[in-house]
Amino acid sequence: MPVDYSKWDALELSDDSDIEVHPNVDKRSFIRAKQTQIHAERQQRKHQIATLKYERIINDGLLKRIDNLLTALKSHKDAPNNPEQLVMVSLMESAGDPAEDQPPEPPAGVHENVKDKPSFSRMMAALVDQVKKEVDEKKPEDRYQGFIDEVTGHREHVDDLQKQLLQKLAELEKEESRHITSDNIHTGFDYSSVKKDSSSSATQAPKPAETVELLNPGGSKRPDLQSRTDTGQSSGADADIEEGLNADDEEDIQASATAKQFAKIEMGDYRTMLQFISAHPELLVEKETDGLLVEAFSAETDGKHKYARQCVHHALLLQYCRQLGRDGVGLFFKRITTKDHQAQKLFNDDVNNTYARIHTRVAELAAENKNPSSEGVEQIQLHAVDPNTTINITVPPPDAATEEDKARRQIFEAFPPGLQRALESKKLDEVNKVLAKMSVEEAEEVVEKLGDGGMLSVEEGVIDATTEEGRRQMEEIEKTGHMPGIQSYQAGFMVWE
Secondary structure, eight states: OOOOOGGGTTBOOOOGGGOOOOTTSOHHHHHHHHHHHHHHHHHHHHHHHHHHHHHHHHHHHHHHHHHHHHHHHHHTTTOOSOHHHHHHHHHHHTTOOGGGOSOOOOOTTSSTTOOSOOOHHHHHHHHHHHHHHHHHHHOOSSHHHHHHHHHHHHHHHHHHHHHHHHHHHHHHHHHHTTSBOGGGOOOOOOOOOOOOOGGGGSOOOOOOOOOOOOSOGGGGSOHHHHSOOOOSSOOGGGGGSOTTOOTTOOOOOOOOHHHHHHHTSOTTOHHHHHHHHHHOGGGOSHHHHHHHHHHHHHHHHTTOHHHHHHHHHHHHHHHHHHHTOTTHHHHHHHHHTSTTOHHHHHHHHHHHHHHHHHHHHHHHHHHHHHSOTTTTOOOOEEEESSTTEEEEEOOOOTTOOSHHHHHHHHHHHTSOHHHHHHHHHTOHHHHHHHHHTSOHHHHHHHHHHHHHTTOEEEEEOOOOTTSHHHHHHHHHHHHHSSOTTOOOSTTTEEEEO
């Protein structure tokens, strides 16, 4: 059976003995120059192949956007609006995903001399400007159809360019495959053997189970306060939430100082806005948009209607610039400053609708504050009936010595952390705030346990018997046997429902 050596036809062997040069030419220098020439041609060919492949990728993305623009133009063909406005609306509709607006990075060594690589949106904007200029020169009867024809012509031009690039690429790849080089050499197969360590199969001792030490072990001993059914009010667990804090402990969304400074620019002063955004590109993030909307809500609540609308306008302006891609700032301001442009109406409608929603919500909250939903709901509150008495709060010490003090401390630790903090403040108003968040049953149980634990006590004031009011109070005490005005409930304090 004959051996087939055809696969080695493309192999170039260097046989220096066959080279004949002029006697005045150094043979070694000639061979090195020839090798350098071959290597340079090979590198140039590889660079051309990489460049053509990258340009085809860019042209494919451009063709896709031109097709989207043609589809949008044809869909608005029967609209009665100005042709230029319809073209710009079609351009914005065909923009696509802003995340895909930037072309992929070129391979190493490709287009290194191009510093400012244009995005697809910038290419499309330049194409539309060129089409507009061509339509102005030709002055067709149907101006809108002229736009469609010119865009179609540019699409055919890019398509022809793609075919030329494909043909040139095929020629270079064919020339590249004619010769076998070191780049074509690769490992056909490989084999290795690793001996396992016998000691690794030994069984490992089981790890001890991890236990979690509770900072507040008494907190797990409060099933009576947490096992009740819902009675229309929040459960006692709400006593663990401070006033003004979010239950999820989320970061407050607030406008930064730079965003607030940006919000002070008057609406319509787009030149100043563009300069400010160019100097502070960090504003083009979603957090700043949300912060300005929160600022608008606060301003509307304070009655600053003009400033609130201005915050909404600037917040949506940042949102539009961010969503239009890397060149969205220039594209937005170019369209919004064009006289009678369709984009102006769309943007202003969005601003008006957003501000209207904020205005309506603020009015609803104001109405709710005037007529709170909790009106008429029973609550448990602690108050001293007699003005000469005060309710004192005593917290059992953690290092209790006697069994009685330990039992009182155990009752205290069984309360929710929010109630514990209120008792430690020794302020009756703080305790009442926590009780207001509980249902009536829970609050009654808490008051009963406060009494059992000796945490509430009544201190009587001094009655001056030399005054008429003092003598009257002394006579009433002698008749009734207790302080005047007190409804008998747990030694001098009462519960209001």
